[in-house]
Amino acid sequence: xxxxxxxxxxxxxxxxxxxxxxxxxxxxxxxxxxxxxxxxxxxxxxxxxxx
Amino acid sequence: xxxxxxxxxxxxxxxxxxxxxxxxxxxxxxxxxxxxxxxxxxxxxxxxxxxxxxxxxxxxxxxxxxxxxxxxxxxxxxxxxxxxxxxxxxxxxxxxxxxxxxxxxxxxxxxxxxxxxxxxxxxxxxxxxxxxxxxxxxxxxxxxxxxxxxxxxxxxxxxxxxxxxxxxxxxxxxxxxxxxxxxxxxxxxxxxxxxxxxxxxxxxxxxxxxxxxxxxxxxxxxxxxxxxxxxxxxxxxxxxxxxxxxxxxxxxxxxxxxxxxxxxxxxxxxxxxxxxxxxxxxxxxxxxxxxxxxxxxxxxxxxxxxxxxxxxxxxxxxxxxxxxxxxxxxxxxxxxxxxxxxxxxxxxxxxxxxxxxxxxxxxxxxxxxxxxxxxxxxxxxxxxxxxxxxxxxxxxxxxxxxxxxxxxxxxxxxxxxxxxxxxxxxxxxxxxxxxxxxxxxxxxxxxxxxxxxxxxxxxxxxxxxxxxxxxxxxxxxxxxxxxxxxxxxxxxxxxxxxxxxxxxxxxxxxxxxxxxxxxxxxxxxxxxxxxxxxxxxxxxxxxxxxxxxxxxxxxxxxxxxxxxxxxxxxxxxxxxxx
Amino acid sequence: xxxxxxxxxxxxxxxxxxxxxxxxxxxxxxxxxxxxxxxxxxxxxxxxxxxxxxxxxxxxxxxxxxxxxxxxxxxxxxxxxxxxxxxxxxxxxxxxxxxxxxxxxxxxxxxxxxxxxxxxxxxxxxxxxxxxxxxxxxxxxxxxxxxxxxxxxxxxxxxxxxxxxxxxxxxxxx
Numbered sequence: 001x002x003x004x005x006x007x008x009x010x011x012x013x014x015x016x017x018x019x020x021x022x023x024x025x026x027x028x029x030x031x032x033x034x035x036x037x038x039x040x041x042x043x044x045x046x047x048x049x050x051x
Numbered sequence: 052x053x054x055x056x057x058x059x060x061x062x063x064x065x066x067x068x069x070x071x072x073x074x075x076x077x078x079x080x081x082x083x084x085x086x087x088x089x090x091x092x093x094x095x096x097x098x099x100x101x102x103x104x105x106x107x108x109x110x111x112x113x114x115x116x117x118x119x120x121x122x123x124x125x126x127x128x129x130x131x132x133x134x135x136x137x138x139x140x141x142x143x144x145x146x147x148x149x150x151x152x153x154x155x156x157x158x159x160x161x162x163x164x165x166x167x168x169x170x171x172x173x174x175x176x177x178x179x180x181x182x183x184x185x186x187x188x189x190x191x192x193x194x195x196x197x198x199x200x201x202x203x204x205x206x207x208x209x210x211x212x213x214x215x216x217x218x219x220x221x222x223x224x225x226x227x228x229x230x231x232x233x234x235x236x237x238x239x240x241x242x243x244x245x246x247x248x249x250x251x252x253x254x255x256x257x258x259x260x261x262x263x264x265x266x267x268x269x270x271x272x273x274x275x276x277x278x279x280x281x282x283x284x285x286x287x288x289x290x291x292x293x294x295x296x297x298x299x300x301x302x303x304x305x306x307x308x309x310x311x312x313x314x315x316x317x318x319x320x321x322x323x324x325x326x327x328x329x330x331x332x333x334x335x336x337x338x339x340x341x342x343x344x345x346x347x348x349x350x351x352x353x354x355x356x357x358x359x360x361x362x363x364x365x366x367x368x369x370x371x372x373x374x375x376x377x378x379x380x381x382x383x384x385x386x387x388x389x390x391x392x393x394x395x396x397x398x399x400x401x402x403x404x405x406x407x408x409x410x411x412x413x414x415x416x417x418x419x420x421x422x423x424x425x426x427x428x429x430x431x432x433x434x435x436x437x438x439x440x441x442x443x444x445x446x447x448x449x450x451x452x453x454x455x456x457x458x459x460x461x462x463x464x465x466x467x468x469x470x471x472x473x474x475x476x477x478x479x480x481x482x483x484x485x486x487x488x489x490x491x492x493x494x495x496x497x498x499x500x501x502x503x504x505x506x507x508x509x510x511x512x513x514x515x516x517x518x519x520x521x522x523x524x525x526x527x528x529x530x531x532x533x534x535x536x537x538x539x540x541x542x543x544x545x546x547x548x549x550x551x552x553x554x555x556x557x558x559x560x561x562x563x564x565x566x567x568x569x570x571x572x573x574x575x576x577x578x579x580x581x582x583x584x585x586x587x588x589x590x591x592x593x594x595x596x597x598x599x600x601x602x603x604x605x606x607x608x609x610x611x612x613x614x615x616x617x618x619x620x621x622x623x624x625x626x627x628x629x
Numbered sequence: 630x631x632x633x634x635x636x637x638x639x640x641x642x643x644x645x646x647x648x649x650x651x652x653x654x655x656x657x658x659x660x661x662x663x664x665x666x667x668x669x670x671x672x673x674x675x676x677x678x679x680x681x682x683x684x685x686x687x688x689x690x691x692x693x694x695x696x697x698x699x700x701x702x703x704x705x706x707x708x709x710x711x712x713x714x715x716x717x718x719x720x721x722x723x724x725x726x727x728x729x730x731x732x733x734x735x736x737x738x739x740x741x742x743x744x745x746x747x748x749x750x751x752x753x754x755x756x757x758x759x760x761x762x763x764x765x766x767x768x769x770x771x772x773x774x775x776x777x778x779x780x781x782x783x784x785x786x787x788x789x790x791x792x793x794x795x796x797x798x799x800x801x802x803x
Binding site: 078122123126156191192193197198199200237238239240241242243244282283284287310311313314315318319320321322323324325326346347348349350351352353354357358361362365366367369370373374377378381429433434435437438439440441442443507508509511512513514515516517519520521522523524526528529596597598600601604608611612615619622623625626627628629 | 675725762763786791
């Protein structure tokens with residue numbers, strides 16, 4: 001029994017067997033959702049209206 | 052070494068004199084990896100001891116009846132404790148776990164010894180730099196070092212060096228995974244424990260990148276090269292990318308270690324690899340979002356960002372934890388039932404090898420993390436409930452259950468196999484080894500209970516004097532809070548005894564223990580109960596009967612629901628605020 | 630086992646108790662996912678994070694004007710300042726006190742502006758146990774309605790130097 005024929009593999013199994021794709025997604029998703037979005041929120045904080 | 056199904060050996064890519072076959076498991080141990088596992092494990096335990104001595108002094112200070120340290124040393128040792136435990140002890144142990152999983156379980160040599168040296172030296176030098184700066188009184192800023200608080204430049208530089216070193220170690224792990232695949236040293240998909248290690252490594256990369264981004268400008272400001280401090284709101288978001296994401300590395304590593312110990316102690320098999328791996332994938336994609344739960348009552352970030360991120364993307368990463376919370380005990384139940392421990396709902400659990408510290412530490416870690424850590428974590432991280440919890444002792448009450456009762460206890464349990472199998476030394480005082488996980492686990496649970504209840508009264512974290520002596524206005528807390536702080540002090544003392552015991556047992560074994568190279572390790576259990584200890588069983592498990600585990604997780608879910616709704620109820624009683 | 634390569638064809642759907650549990654857990658996750666947005670729209674306690682950039686000096690000016698306009702008394706040497714109903718009040722956190730003492734009426738809604746003159750601080754209102762982060766350079770606005778009367782201590786719960794544990798303030802509600 002060798003490696004499964006790539007055609008036989010379920011697409012999710014292909015994702016699981018690909019650490020490099022997981023690495024890219026694992027960096028991109030939290031960085032965009034948490035970090036970059038968070039930075040944008042902070043940068044867009046309006047100035048206080050002067051008294 | 053190929054899949055258990057095949058039983059046919061596949062050649063690895065080691066040079067002839069750079070690998071040995073394990074006398075107990077027959078797994079191929081790359082000698083370079085072994086060397087670095089040993090080095091990182093020893094360093095890890097040294098930092099654990101430093102952090103642990105700080106811990107007992109801190110616990111005896113927050114116990115108001117004792118109030119041991121003065122204010123300056125309290126805040127100083129608190130800085131030391133956080134960094135040595137959450138970063139230095141744990142990252143070093145995790146690099147060791149990565150080197151093990153990436154080589155021994157993939158039948159490959161370590162990708163690069165030079166890289167491993169670079170990683171090791173940077174990690175050690177960085178940590179020493181930080182600790183020396185703390186002891187010199189130049190960085191009483193606590194682990195979070197929130198700007199505009201400022202530490203001396205070596206504090207930040209040390210953290211940067213350590214982060215770079217850890218990243219290099221992680222890259223070495225990825226390179227190892229790569230060459231294993233390239234050199235075809237294994238067939239099919241990687242083992243589950245390796246998959247979990249890959250998940251931990253991926254999260255570590257995100258963590259360390261955030262660390263670099265936050266620490267470099269802060270270091271430049273501290274060194275006088277940049278004249279303005281980083282914006283405090285920006286700093287908080289970015290720092291918690293380092294601070295909390297590193298804890299998610301710990302979660303992944305801990306869960307991988309659970310699967311590893313299940314196999315080593317009772318020969319358990321994951322019931323469904325797709326489910327377990329799917330849960331790790333959910334971790335990779337979503338668990339890091341929850342760094343937002345430190346920012347829930349902050350200004351300048353809006354509710355949409357807070358709610359979406361603190362929910363781990365609609366709790367998908369929490370689903371992952373709940374999945375592991377089932378699959379891990381379920382695999383133990385199936386394995387034990389197969390051995391004949393079939394009586395009633397919990398005969399499998401009662402008959403489990405509780406005298407094996409590798410098992411007891413692992414299972415205690417699972418229960419403490421799941422019931423204690425998981426439930427409190429999700430609840431405290433609920434955007435609105437956080438109003439009642441932020442910066443109170445409920446927060447460290449939560450994370451001592453997860454990172455200490457969970458990850459650290461699991462790592463201690465694993466050590467009872469690392470020492471005989473990787474250091475090839477026998478433990479002394481095995482009776483003490485057998486009770487150590489109970490002492491530590493019990494102590495830390497009591498400690499965390501005391502802390503959490505005190506926090507519910509409003510007692511703040513990171514605070515030297517709950518009587519506010521010298522304050523502008525007199526105030527204090529209910530006597531009940533003081534009782535809880537006493538419970539915390541007692542629990543902390545017991546936990547310290549458990550920690551000290553672990554360190555002494557490990558040091559005695561590693562440096563003075565009887566060498567056992569050439570013979571299999573002595574089983575921790577009396578009768579054979581496991582793959583290691585009673586022969587390998589390779590057939591696929593199709594028995595999905597796990598009534599005991601179903602009861603356990605039902606109790607868990609009920610407790611979760613009760614605690615969750617109770618907190619919403621309590622929230623409804625505080626003032627209205629928007 | 631978890632340490633060996635899985636046999637080919639390992640990718641399969643969950644079955645039996647495992648499937649049941651994944652379903653239950655997912656259901657619970659969906660329930661929890663609905664709770665926060667629900668409370669955001671219908672609940673009365675929400676940390677929305679409303680904030681504005683402000684210099685320390687400008688915020689200090691506002692605090693001074695607030696104190697000058699609305700002082701109604703004194704407590705331990707600190708001005709007691711009553712926020713006009715529906716109006717804006719200003720609270721400054723600094724090493725190591727909250728200034729001034731704030732007075733409010735039960736059932737009225739106010740906009741309480743909180744900022745710091747120096748480091749990060751924690752606004753922790755006791756014994757209610759309501760906690761918010763205070764940052765220098767940011768005016769954190771809480772639209773707040775006291776629902777109980779009494780004297781409520783404020784303590785600082787974000788480390789701010791060696792005097793951190795002496796840092797207190799007070800809110801009075803009639």
